Amino acid sequence: MRRIVKWIGARLQRKTMAALTAMMILPLAILGTFIYLYSYWTIERDYINNSKKYLNQVSQNIEHNIKSLEMISILAFMDEDVINVLRMDRSGNSENTPYKQNIMGSFLTKLKELRNDVNGIYIFSGSNVYYKSKQDETIDSDYDYKNDFWYKETVNLKGATYVIGTHIPFQKKHSNYYVYSIARSIIDYQTGNHLGVILIDALLDGISNMAEVEKVFDGSWLVITDNQGKIIFSPDRKEITKSLELSRNDFLNDVSGYFFTKEKEEELLVNYVTSEYTGWKMLQFIPSETVYNASRTIGLALILLAGLLIFLSVLISFYVSIKISKPIIDINSILQRIGEGNFDWDLKIKGNDEVSQLMLGIKKMSIRLKALLKRVTTARLKQKEAELKFLQSQINPHFLHNTLNSIQMMAIINGQVDMAHMIDDLGKFYKSGIFQGNDMVKIREEVDHVRLYLKILQMRYGDKLKWTININEVIMELYTAKFILQPIVENAIYHGIEPNLYPGEIRIEGKLKDDCVEICIEDSGVGISEDKLEGILLSLSGEKQLDTQMNSIGIKNVNDRIKLYFGNRYGLSIFSQKGKGTRVLIKIPVLHRPVPLANKYFF
Template sequence: MKRILTFKQKLVLTYVVLIVLPMSVLGMGAYLLYSDTMEKKVSDFVQQVAVSTASNLEMYIRELEQFTLMPYYNKEFQDTLTDDSPSPDPLHALEVKEEIEKTFSFWQSQRDSVEKITYFSKPGSGEQRVYSTGFPYDNLKAEDAPWDERAFSASDRILTYLSLHQLANTGYAQRTEPTHVFSLIRKIYYSSTMMETAGYMQVDFTLEDIGRIMNRINREENGSFFLLDQERRVVFASQPIDEGVLEHVVGQPETAPHAPQIVKLNQQNKILVRHPVGKMGWTVVGYVPVSQLVSGIANVRNSMILIGLVCIVLAIMITTTISHRMTRPIYKLIGLIRRVEAEDFQIRYDDPPRNEIGQLIRSFVRMSGRLDETIRHLYQAEIVRKDSELRTLKSQINPHFLFNTLETIKMKAEIDEADATVDMITALGKLVKSSLHAGKDFMTLREEQAYLLNYFYIQRNRYGSRFEMTMDVDEELMDLYIPRMLIQPLVENAFYHGLEMKQGRGRLSVAVSKEEEAVKIVVADDGLGISPERLQQIRSRLDGGTLKPSDGDDNIGLVNVSARIELYFGSPYAMQIESKPGEGTEITLLLPAITSESEVERYVSRYHRG
């Protein structure tokens, strides 16, 4: 069986999807963007380190170039150094050699990285001489130097460079560990012309200063850097070099781009940079394993995942709480609906929420209350209608009134002429005929007036001039319809409860007028009136909706009239009672102005529907 999700479950699921999915997409996008940005920044940083290192090395080489200019700072020494004329005195030649090499040693002491200074006279120009610090060379000539003397001599260059090489061993001592040096070779000119080459001065430098420059950048956060020469030999490396990196760099042509590259070596990605050092023909090479970079990014990723999980848990908790608060009134409303389905209309909902659901709940509670009121109203209306029909069948004229009327007719027949008796019997017949006619629910004011005039005629014959009775109806209102025998019970109530027990002459008036779109009927008497307590009881009974008259009720006429107005017309049409003890009572009826029988049928249908 297919499971149906509840509204609350759907709401929570929707919230979770709308929160988790965007957060996941944004988180993944942010992580990838951060990874790419970090990779680019690291690549740029490593490239800047390589460029900066190359620049420092070039500055260092320029300092060394300045060092090779030392012979030119002393013209006398320059002349002595470049003197290649034969010496007749061997002892003097030895003294000159010692003086020159002593000067070389002094220069060497000025810079720790200077390993050796050697001077070669130019071949083919006078006596061949070699001056050198340290152990002397036996039979060493310029042609035997590791640099190409002929090519250098023929070129326009005044300075050449010799990359990493080993110092030549002397014949007097054998070095246990060869010293690796690089050399700068400068042409030395005769001081007289400064145009003709007299010889060459070779200065050999150790890698000590190079090591200090390289060690400043060979840190874990910077990656690993090393120095290559033109022949792809490692000049300096403070750390073991990854064989894959070395093979890759050596295998690349010199024209390879110097921009950062990401290469895969030994199943591992590496960021590789390179930058030339200039005149020496060296290249600074640096590389950073991507795994080293990813390790930092992984921490960021893990932190983002943790934060994302916390946010998701909080989102689920918040959405569950919100959905519970949103659906709780709905479930309560469902409970109220089930109570109404079980015919329990007495429902309440205290403090509904102030939103659309709250409006729905308030509307439903009001609807239920009105439905309950309507049902009770229908029930009471049905009772009133049945009771009214029963009473109509029996009679709507008080037996006491009929008895007194017959007594009057009897007395009148004894003392008066037969004509008066006939008139009274005729008037009584019309009354009885009208009161017992149950076929019509409405009559015109003209018919109601005729009925009341017959009633007044009988009462005048009974009481003589004791009461003054008047009826004032505008002629334009005569054809308007009102419920049948609506005024007569009020008139009869005025006689028997207000005027009959009054001492002296009494007055009763019926006035019918039009007030805006309604008909106003006022029945007033100057009889005994009604006490405030009794008047309050009557009003409460009429206003409280207790419309069913009971047997023996001395206000049956008032209740019957009020009930019929309520059932026929409803609000705002009603009956009002005003009374003061000793001054009289005034009853006001406010009815709709009904001008046609079609309107009558509409109100009759409303009455029979309740």
């Protein structure tokens, strides 16, 4: 290494070429590394996002499939003849007469024809079992369905749907195929009595077809499990009904996500989502090699491109180093000749830069020296002595050194000016970025925003909507996170005032209490039932996942943001009574000036 450094340092051209090459290669290396890492990250994210889209599509298809089965089961509630047969079985007339068989058989046949993948439909009345299955298979005569877990669970649900994962048909224990099922109690709509249970078995072919609609990535496969990790569907039918065995199972409690794992000596990317309707997990297993191959291709292309750019940079550096160093080498050669007493040289001077001016000065100096030497002919010793003194007085090493430094500094200065412009532009860019929007606003701005919103809605609702805002001016000048009032007001109007038959009113009041600001938004709408209010409050406290059918996503979003920004001490409180309106209390800190928020992803 020392020899290489010494060899480079021996010539100005080599130094210039090495410096220029380093200046070109180093940014290329940094840029290439960044591009490779960013490309790898982008490819990985694309794989994960496309996989998640596929899994969500499969989940939606399965939900639609199960909801279709649920709609079929509802038909049992709507058929008067079926209800009458079940009433007879319940009243003690449990004899399985031809009349009953005719009614139930005809009904079940019609239901079964609605879906090709339905394997069997069964109605358990407590005393009789009515069924229709593929190829008219018979059920086990000794099957004690009343003590089976699914029957008990279905009865306890009192008419709600019970989704059952993959299993061998309960009433055909010796079958060699798997089904998934839904079950629900049949309730007498007149008396509310439990009349029986309808069970619908569907073949796994439907799920298999949905899973194969679009694999997204070659070599990947889909596995579906219940919330306990029991396999509902797998390409390997031997694994069905077994527990999913991976090196990590902590993801079972998560709604969605991904992780890398090594199973059976194979690196895998596992992406998963959870169905909100069934609770089933859709997992896609993608070989990591599939992801890495795309990254390797980009890496190879970057290496080839980097090699080409390095080769070009060396050529450019070589050319530029010659253009820079050749005039200086010529000057050095001329000075050596002058030092040897040779003043007869001819060099064409091109340009008007510093180097050209230096060469012109040396040429004039050389001419003067030559003229002076001609005049000094008295004695050889005096002539040589005068020549030496003349050279010492005219060819000043400090002058040459400072002149060369001036050339170098000019290059540096030119470089710094460009850099200054870049920094100035960047500074302007960041400056403009900072003022594109604030996450903290005055409460007055929030109130003005809500007032405008209410005025717009009043144009729609007319006299049906009245509103008042009564907030102290002191509070108006305080700061808070933006967009915390409008979602609450919107919820009050669309779910409180609009469903009501009578005109309604929105009242917004604010006050200081202790060291907090309390803003109350109250409506005179239809109110919230106790069950629904309890669910909303549990979701706000984090004890329960929010039911998306409750129309409370805006409220939860505001509550989560306030707690995230200001702490768990602050947030929303909700008070409501069915038919008498709702009151939402917003508790926030007293802020006399804007402060940085803990998280900005909500805006």
